[in-house]
Amino acid sequence: MTQSSMPELARKPSAGFDLKLWGPFLALAGLIVLGTLVNPVFLSPANLANVLTRTAFTGIIAVGATFVITTGGIDLSVGSLAAFTAGVMIVVMNALVGPMGAGMGAGWPVVLVGMLAAVGLGLVAGLVNGLLVTKGRIEAFIVTLGTMGIFRSLVTYLADGGTLSLNSGMRAVYRPVYYGGLFGIPTPVLVFAAVALIGAVILYRTRFGRYCAAIGSNDEVARYSAIDVDRVRLLAFVLQGLCVAIAVILYVPRLGSASATTGVLWELEAIAAVIIGGTMLKGGHGRIWGTVVGAVMLTLIDNILNLTGAISVYLNGAIQGAIIIVAVLLQRGTASKR
Amino acid sequence: MTQSSMPELARKPSAGFDLKLWGPFLALAGLIVLGTLVNPVFLSPANLANVLTRTAFTGIIAVGATFVITTGGIDLSVGSLAAFTAGVMIVVMNALVGPMGAGMGAGWPVVLVGMLAAVGLGLVAGLVNGLLVTKGRIEAFIVTLGTMGIFRSLVTYLADGGTLSLNSGMRAVYRPVYYGGLFGIPTPVLVFAAVALIGAVILYRTRFGRYCAAIGSNDEVARYSAIDVDRVRLLAFVLQGLCVAIAVILYVPRLGSASATTGVLWELEAIAAVIIGGTMLKGGHGRIWGTVVGAVMLTLIDNILNLTGAISVYLNGAIQGAIIIVAVLLQRGTASKR
Amino acid sequence: GWAQQKIKMGVSIPAATHGWAGGLNWHAQQAKAKLEKQYPNLEVVLVTARDVGRQANDLEDLVSVRNIDALVILPFESAPMTDPVRAVKQAGKFVTVVDRGLTDPSIQDLYVAGNNPEMGKVSAQFMKQKLGGKGDIVVLRGIPTVIDNQRVDAFQEEIKGTQIKVLGMQYANWNRDDGYKVMQDFLSRFPKIDAVWAQDDDIALGVIEAVKQAGREKEMFILGGAGMKDMIKRVMDKDPLVPADVLYPPAMIAEAMEITAKHLVEKAPIKKEYIIEATLVTPENASKYYYPDSPF
Amino acid sequence: MSSQPVLVADSVAKSFGPVQVLFGVDFNIIPGEVHALVGENGAGKSTLMKILAGYQPPSAGSIRVDGEPVHLSGSGPAEALGIVLIHQEFNLAEHLTVEENISLGREIRRGLFLDKPAMRNRARAALAELNCAVDPDARIRDLSVSERQMVEIAKAVSRSVRVLIMDEPTAVLTGAETEVLFRLIRRLTAQGVGVVYISHKLDEVKAIADRITVLRDGRRIGTHPAELLGHDDIAQLMVGRPMSDLFPTKQPPAPDAPVVLAVEGLSVPGWVRDASFQLRRGEILGFAGLVGAGRTELMEGLMGLRHRSAGTLRRDGQPLRVRTVADAAKAGIAYLTEDRKGKGLLVGKGLRPNLTLLALDRYGRVFIDERKEATALDRAIEEFDIRVKSPDALVGSLSGGNQQKLLLAKTMQVAPQILIVDEPTRGIDIGTKQQIYRFLHDLARRGTSIIVISSEMPEIIGLSHRVVVMRSGAVTGTLSGEDITEAEIVRYATGLKGMKGIPHDPVLHA
Numbered sequence A, B: 001m002t003q004s005s006m007p008e009l010a011r012k013p014s015a016g017f018d019l020k021l022w023g024p025f026l027a028l029a030g031l032i033v034l035g036t037l038v039n040p041v042f043l044s045p046a047n048l049a050n051v052l053t054r055t056a057f058t059g060i061i062a063v064g065a066t067f068v069i070t071t072g073g074i075d076l077s078v079g080s081l082a083a084f085t086a087g088v089m090i091v092v093m094n095a096l097v098g099p100m101g102a103g104m105g106a107g108w109p110v111v112l113v114g115m116l117a118a119v120g121l122g123l124v125a126g127l128v129n130g131l132l133v134t135k136g137r138i139e140a141f142i143v144t145l146g147t148m149g150i151f152r153s154l155v156t157y158l159a160d161g162g163t164l165s166l167n168s169g170m171r172a173v174y175r176p177v178y179y180g181g182l183f184g185i186p187t188p189v190l191v192f193a194a195v196a197l198i199g200a201v202i203l204y205r206t207r208f209g210r211y212c213a214a215i216g217s218n219d220e221v222a223r224y225s226a227i228d229v230d231r232v233r234l235l236a237f238v239l240q241g242l243c244v245a246i247a248v249i250l251y252v253p254r255l256g257s258a259s260a261t262t263g264v265l266w267e268l269e270a271i272a273a274v275i276i277g278g279t280m281l282k283g284g285h286g287r288i289w290g291t292v293v294g295a296v297m298l299t300l301i302d303n304i305l306n307l308t309g310a311i312s313v314y315l316n317g318a319i320q321g322a323i324i325i326v327a328v329l330l331q332r333g334t335a336s337k338r
Numbered sequence C: 001g002w003a004q005q006k007i008k009m010g011v012s013i014p015a016a017t018h019g020w021a022g023g024l025n026w027h028a029q030q031a032k033a034k035l036e037k038q039y040p041n042l043e044v045v046l047v048t049a050r051d052v053g054r055q056a057n058d059l060e061d062l063v064s065v066r067n068i069d070a071l072v073i074l075p076f077e078s079a080p081m082t083d084p085v086r087a088v089k090q091a092g093k094f095v096t097v098v099d100r101g102l103t104d105p106s107i108q109d110l111y112v113a114g115n116n117p118e119m120g121k122v123s124a125q126f127m128k129q130k131l132g133g134k135g136d137i138v139v140l141r142g143i144p145t146v147i148d149n150q151r152v153d154a155f156q157e158e159i160k161g162t163q164i165k166v167l168g169m170q171y172a173n174w175n176r177d178d179g180y181k182v183m184q185d186f187l188s189r190f191p192k193i194d195a196v197w198a199q200d201d202d203i204a205l206g207v208i209e210a211v212k213q214a215g216r217e218k219e220m221f222i223l224g225g226a227g228m229k230d231m232i233k234r235v236m237d238k239d240p241l242v243p244a245d246v247l248y249p250p251a252m253i254a255e256a257m258e259i260t261a262k263h264l265v266e267k268a269p270i271k272k273e274y275i276i277e278a279t280l281v282t283p284e285n286a287s288k289y290y291y292p293d294s295p296f
Numbered sequence D: 001m002s003s004q005p006v007l008v009a010d011s012v013a014k015s016f017g018p019v020q021v022l023f024g025v026d027f028n029i030i031p032g033e034v035h036a037l038v039g040e041n042g043a044g045k046s047t048l049m050k051i052l053a054g055y056q057p058p059s060a061g062s063i064r065v066d067g068e069p070v071h072l073s074g075s076g077p078a079e080a081l082g083i084v085l086i087h088q089e090f091n092l093a094e095h096l097t098v099e100e101n102i103s104l105g106r107e108i109r110r111g112l113f114l115d116k117p118a119m120r121n122r123a124r125a126a127l128a129e130l131n132c133a134v135d136p137d138a139r140i141r142d143l144s145v146s147e148r149q150m151v152e153i154a155k156a157v158s159r160s161v162r163v164l165i166m167d168e169p170t171a172v173l174t175g176a177e178t179e180v181l182f183r184l185i186r187r188l189t190a191q192g193v194g195v196v197y198i199s200h201k202l203d204e205v206k207a208i209a210d211r212i213t214v215l216r217d218g219r220r221i222g223t224h225p226a227e228l229l230g231h232d233d234i235a236q237l238m239v240g241r242p243m244s245d246l247f248p249t250k251q252p253p254a255p256d257a258p259v260v261l262a263v264e265g266l267s268v269p270g271w272v273r274d275a276s277f278q279l280r281r282g283e284i285l286g287f288a289g290l291v292g293a294g295r296t297e298l299m300e301g302l303m304g305l306r307h308r309s310a311g312t313l314r315r316d317g318q319p320l321r322v323r324t325v326a327d328a329a330k331a332g333i334a335y336l337t338e339d340r341k342g343k344g345l346l347v348g349k350g351l352r353p354n355l356t357l358l359a360l361d362r363y364g365r366v367f368i369d370e371r372k373e374a375t376a377l378d379r380a381i382e383e384f385d386i387r388v389k390s391p392d393a394l395v396g397s398l399s400g401g402n403q404q405k406l407l408l409a410k411t412m413q414v415a416p417q418i419l420i421v422d423e424p425t426r427g428i429d430i431g432t433k434q435q436i437y438r439f440l441h442d443l444a445r446r447g448t449s450i451i452v453i454s455s456e457m458p459e460i461i462g463l464s465h466r467v468v469v470m471r472s473g474a475v476t477g478t479l480s481g482e483d484i485t486e487a488e489i490v491r492y493a494t495g496l497k498g499m500k501g502i503p504h505d506p507v508l509h510a
C-alpha cells in the first residue's frame, strides 16, 4: 500500500476560536459590562483596585487548589489553615516585639520572622495533609475535612475564643505590605499576579505540572510511566500550603487580626474559582488563568451587589448563585454549540 | 482518591473477611467502645435513642447523597434546600391554619398539606439541579453551589431575615412526628431506617441503582449500553431532593422553626457521611449501609464529646477532626494490609 | 462517694464563631473556673454548639447523660430553642435563659439579658444627636437573625421623622473582613457619608480600616456595638472616628452563671429578671467598661 | 543471531491470590530477534510480559538482564535498562495530549522548564516513523482506538530501547498500518533490539517472527524456530488439538431476501459524508477500510451515539428514527464497540453486572433478578468460552481476549436482529476465533443480519457475503461474490478505484 494514499488525518485542536478555552474570559467580560451598567463607579480605578486586592487572598489560595484538584484531590482545610497561620504569625510577631522592639528599624526583622513562621507552618500543614492522603491512603476529602476542623479549633484555642490582634507598633511597620504598592498597583495584586504567573509556569512548563495532570487523568498510567505518584500528590498539597501562607502574609497586615472567623468558607470559594475557571473537579486538566478569572468573577459579583441598592439584601445570595450558574451556563452553552 | 483503575486482584466478596467492606462498621464499633469508656451512660437506651434520632436528618439526606455521588455528581445545595423547604412548609401550614383551623381534628390535614408542599418543593428543587447538570451541561459542583446560595437566600427572604415559627397550635399536632414513636423507637429513627432500607433496595436491587453505579464508573460505557445517562443523573438529583424533603418533615416538628441558619453545613456532613461510609467521591461505587454508619459516626463523635468535660471547648473541633481521620485511617489501614 | 453529691450546672452557648461569641466563650470559661473554685461541690459542664440543631442535641445530652441540676443557656435562636428548653424544664431542672428570650417566657426561672431593641434605639439616639438630626448614613448589619432584625428595626423606628437618610444597608455577618469589604464598596458608591452604623465592633473594626484606606476619616464617624476592648479603648482615647460605643457585653453569661450557681449552692433568693441595659459608652464613662485582659 | 540473550526469565511463576496463572515459565530474548509469544486467551502471555517489564513482581523465579539477576521494582527501573512494554490495554492518560503522553516520564527539559518544541518534534518524528498523521497536540480522548494504538507504539519506540515487548499491537490495526509497523520492527531488530511480539494473527507471527514460544494454561509448551512451524502447527500447539477450517462455508442469503436496514445519505460531521448501504436479512455485510476511514463513526452515527447531520434510516422499509442507543435497541439493532475498555466494559465491576448492563430490562421490570443474571452468566461463560477463574472476578482482571468474549456476550444479551460488530475478534485467540466465526455464521443463517467492521482482511473476506469499502469518510465501493478479494478491497480503500479524485479533506465541513 502506497504511503501517499494515507488520508490527511491531522486534526488541529486549535482550529478557530475555542470557546471552551475562552469561556471564563467571556463570562468575566459579561460581568464587567453588567457592573458598569449597574453603577458607573464600578469602572473607577479605585474600585477595580479594591476588587483585585480583595481577590488576592482567595485567588492565591485557588492557584494552589488548582494543583491539588488537577491531581484529582481536594483540599477543604485551606480556610482554617489560613486562620491558624494568621494566628500563629500574629502570636509569633507579638512575642518577638518585646525582645526585638517594634521600632521602625527592628520592625522589619520581626515581620520577616513572622513571614517565615507562616511559610513554615503552611508547608508543614500541606505536608501533613499530603502524607495522610498518600501514605495513609485516605481520601483527600476526609483528610482535609479532618484537618479543617483541627486548624479551626487550634486558632480558636490560640485566640482564647476571641481575636488575636497584632501589636499596633508592628502593624504600622507591616501595613504597607497590604496597603502599599508599586506604580499605583497594590502589593497584593502584584503578588497575586506573580503567584499566578509562577503557578502557570509550573503547571504548564514543568514536569511537575504535567505529572499533576497525568495523575489526575489516570494515576495508573502515571505510575506505569515511572512517575512517583505519591510524591507528586504530596508536593501538590505542600504547594497548596505554601499558597495559603502567602495569602496569609498579605492578609494579616490588612486588619492585623485573626480569629475563629478568619477565612471561613475560603475553601469553598477557592474550589469554586478553580471549577468556574474550567479545571475539572475530577482531575486531569488544570487551568491557572481560568482560576484567576474565576476568583475575580466571584469577588466581582459581591462587589456589583454592593454597588447597587436595587435588590433586597436578603436576596443577595440568590443573585450571586444565579450569576454563577448563568455565567458558567453561557460559557458552556456557547462552547458546546461549536 | 487513591484507588487505582486496574484492580490488583480478583476480589471475592465471600473470601474471608473483607475489611474494606467491614471497615466502617469496625470504626463504628471502635467509637462505641470509646464512648463507653468515656462515660458508661453512653450505652443507656435513652442516649442511644437520642443519638440515632439526631442522626436521622443528615442520615436521610446522606442516603440521597449516596445516589448523587455514586453517579459521579455532588450536591452542595441540600442544607440550604432543607432550610428553604422547612420555611415553605411552615409558611404553608401557618397560612392554612386560619381557614382550616388548628384544632386536633383539622390539624392533621394541614400537616399533610405541609408535608406535600415539602415533598413537592424537594422534588422540584432536585429537578432544577438535575436539569441544570444534565441539560445545561454544567458541573454539578457549580450548579449546586449556585442553588445553595439561592435557596439560602430565599429562606432568608421568606423569614424577612428572622425566624419563621410554626403556629403553636399546629406544633402541638405535629410534635408526635418527631417526639413520638413505635414500640419505644422514635419515629425519626424508624423513618431513617425505612429510607435507608428503601435506598439500599433501590441501589442494590433495581435497574436504576445499577445504572447509577455504571454511570459513575464510566459514563461512556453506560451510554453505549443504551442507558439514558441524563435521565438517571436527573433522577438521582430528584431522589436527593425527596430525601431532603423527608428529612425536613421530621425536622420541622422538632424545633418548629426555620431561619437563615437552618441546615448550615448539612451538605458537608452528608457528603462526609457518604465518603466515610466507603462510597467513592469519584462515583461508580455506592454503599448505603456505609453511609448510614458514617452518619451515625459523625453524630456519635459529637455525643462522645458531650459526655466528657475533660477538653477545652475550643478544641472540640480538633478532636472531631482527629477522630474522623483516625477512624478512616484504621479502616483503610487494616484493609490495605491484607 | 462525695462526687455523687456534686451539683451540676450545665451551660450551653453558641461556639466561638464570631467575635462576640468568642467573648462569650471566654467569659463562660472564666466563670466556670471561678465558680468551681468558689464552690467545691459545684461542677460546671460547658458545651458549645455551632448551630441550633446541635444546641438542641447538647441539651438532650446534658439532661440524659450528664444529669445536670440546672441549665444556663444562651439560645442560638429564640423560637427553635423554646421547645428543647421546655423539655429540660419538664425534666425538673432549673433554667436560666441568657440574652435571647424564649418565645414562651414562662419556661425560664431566671432571665439575664441584654436588650437588643434597646441597643438599636440607643444607637439611633446617639446618631440623631451627633448628626443633629440630619445626614447620610450607611448601615452594616450582622447575619440574618432575629437579634439583628430587632436592632435594625428599633434603629429605623427611632430615626423615623428625622432627616437622617440610610443610603445603603448590607449584611456584614458580624465579621471584620466582611465589614471591610462592604464598607469599601459603600465608599466607592457614595461620595458623601456622614456616619456609619456598624452595629457590632468586629464589623466596625473592618469599617475603620476601609475608611482609613480611602482617606475619608474626616468625613464621617462610626458607631459600633458590644463593647469590645479595642473599641472602648478608642472611645477612651477620644478617637474622632469612634466617638462612642453601645454596650452589649458578652460578660452577661458570667453574670447569669454566677447568679444561678449562687442560687443552686447557697439557695440564695433571686430576682426573676436581670436586664443589662444597652449603655452608651462615651469618653467620659469608657474606663469603667475597659477589660484589657479579655480577648474580646 | 548468535549473541547472548539480553533478557531472561527463569522459571517464573505468578499467582494472584489463590489463583496461579504462570507455572515456572522460561523465556528469553536475544538481541536483534523477533521472538513471538502465542497462546490462547488467558494463557498468561500478558502477565509474563508485565513481569519482564517490571510492572508486576514474579511470585517465584527470577529475571536476568545481561546475565545479571535484577529485581525490577516498577516500570521505571525496567525502562532504565531499556525494556519497554506496549500494553495490550491502552495505557494513555485520556486528558493529556498525544505529545504529553509520548513524553510522559521522559520529558525533555531546558534548565528547569520543559522544552515543548523539542518534545513536539520528537513526538512528531516518532509518529512519522509510523506514517501516523495524528496531531501531537490532539487530546487522547478525541482519538480513535487505532490512532491510540499508534500513539502507544510511538510512545514505546521513542524511548531508548533494547528489548521492545509488544502485546497485541496490531489488534486494531489494518494491514497497511501493520506493514508500517513491521518495517519499523525490522529496522529496530537490525539495530540489535530484541522484540517480543504477541499476536493472535498467526500470519503476522509467521511473517515477522524468528522464534516462536507457545504458552498454554500458564505453562510453556515449547519454543521453536519460526521457519519450522507452519500456520496450523502453531494453532495446534496453542489450543492443543488440530484445527479445522477457520471459516465456515459462506451461505449468502437469497438475492431477493428482504432489506432489513437501508441507510441513505448518512453524514457525521467531521467524519462521514453521505454514506449509503443496504443490509439484507441473514446477510453478513463486511466493512473494510484503512484506519481512519470512518467506519466506526458511521456505525456510531447510525446508532445515535454520534451527532448526524444528514441521513435517513429504513427498517424493513419503514422510516426509522434512531436518536439514542435505546431507540436502536428497540429496533433490534445492537452495536459492539471497538473500544472495549473505554466504551464497552466497566473494568472495575464484576462480570455479572457487565454482562447484563445492556439488556437489564430483561432481568426484571423493577427489581433485578440476580438469579436469572447468574444463570445468564453461566450460560455466557459456557457459550463464549470465557476463561475466568472465579465468576466474582472483576472484569479488569480478565485477560484481554476474555474481556472481548464477555463484550460479545453482553451485546448478544439483547438478541438483536441486526448485529453490528466493530473489530469483534480483537485480541481473541485462533481457537475461539473459529468459534466466534461459526457463531456469527449460524446467527446469520438463522436470519440475523450482521455488519462486521474489521481490520483483519481474512476476517472480512472469509465471513462477508458482501463488502462495503470506505475511504476518508465516504463509501467508495461495494463488492460481492467473487470480487471480494484483498487486492480489490485495497484498491477501493486506498482510492485507486471507486471515486475519482478523492478530495483529501472532504468531510470536515461541520
Ligand SMILES: Nc1ncnc2c1ncn2[C@@H]1O[C@H](COP(=O)(O)OP(=O)(O)OP(=O)(O)O)[C@@H](O)[C@H]1O
Binding pocket: B007, B008, B009, B010, D016, D019, D021, D039, D040, D041, D042, D043, D044, D045, D046, D047, D048, D088, D387, D388, D389, D396, D397, D398, D399, D400, D401, D402, D427, D429
Ligand atoms: N490482576 C489480576 N488479578 C487476577 N487475575 C489476573 C490478573 N491479571 C491476570 N489475571 C489472570 O491471569 C490469567 C492470564 O492472563 P493474561 O492477561 O496474562 O492472559 P493472556 O495470555 O495475555 O490472554 P489474552 O490473549 O486474552 O490477552 C487470566 O486467567 C487472568 O484472568
Ligand SMILES: Nc1ncnc2c1ncn2[C@@H]1O[C@H](COP(=O)(O)OP(=O)(O)OP(=O)(O)O)[C@@H](O)[C@H]1O
Binding pocket: A007, A008, A009, A010, A011, D143, D144, D145, D146, D147, D172, D174, D270, D271, D289, D290, D291, D292, D293, D294, D295, D296, D297, D338, D455, D472, D473, D504, D505, D506, D507, D508
Ligand atoms: N477527511 C478527513 N480529514 C481528516 N480526518 C479524517 C478524514 N476522514 C477521516 N478522518 C479521520 O478518521 C478517523 C476516523 O476514526 P477511525 O479510525 O475509528 O475510523 P475507522 O474506519 O473506524 O477505522 P478503524 O476502525 O480501523 O480505526 C479519525 O481519526 C479522523 O481524524
Ligand SMILES: [Mg+2]
Binding pocket: D045, D046, D047, D088, D167, D399, D400, D401
Ligand atoms: Mg493478553
Ligand SMILES: [Mg+2]
Binding pocket: D144, D295, D296, D297, D338, D422
Ligand atoms: Mg474503527
